Amino acid sequence: MLRQFTTSLMFQTRGRGLLEVTSGIAGWAAGTGVAEGLLTVFVRHTSASLLIQENADPDVRGDLDRFFARLVPDGDPLFRHRDEGPDDMPAHVRAALTAVQLSIPLSGSRLALGTWQGIYLWEHRTRPHRRELVLHLLGA
Incomplete structure (x- = not known):
């Protein structure tokens, strides 16, 4: 039987840049007890975005910021x-x-991310902001 769960998570940014939010999202998903399913993550803002990107080398995040600049x-x-x-x-x-x-x-109660993948909230404003992510999980 499919079940569904929703929640909102708040994150404080430091201003422009990528903030890794993987652990907060993964922790919530694991706590639902869903073993197999699909998680949707949605940012409720027009000047921030979401990205799955490498989480090992911080130069990747800096390079992305410089490219967009x-x-x-x-x-x-x-x-x-x-x-x-x-x-x-x-x-x-x-x-x-x-x-x-x-x-x-x-899959197996874990986000099916690759070895070097992390979920990032990308703040596009130069000032710090409080950003809300809405999560919806559908699964069994």
Whole structure:
């Protein structure tokens, strides 16, 4: 019989950058007792996103940040929307180019992530923010 569970997890970011959230999500999923299923993780914001990425070498996260800084620079005169500062519209574009939702299989009561994979909340604003992730798990 399939069961489903939902929850929200809050995370405080330090400003722009990738914050690994794997352990909090994995801990919640394991606590549901579901052995096999599918977990959906959704970020409830328009200036942050989700990413599955390497969690071994911190240079990967730095390189991603530097690439996006080049691709979508703060203060770009192309953007008119600047209600909350020069990083406002670039943060929205960065979120649009990445993902606000992830689907992760659960196998043997564990997230079916690869050896070097972690789940990251990617803060695109330069200031710290409190971000909410909604989790939905369907399985048996």
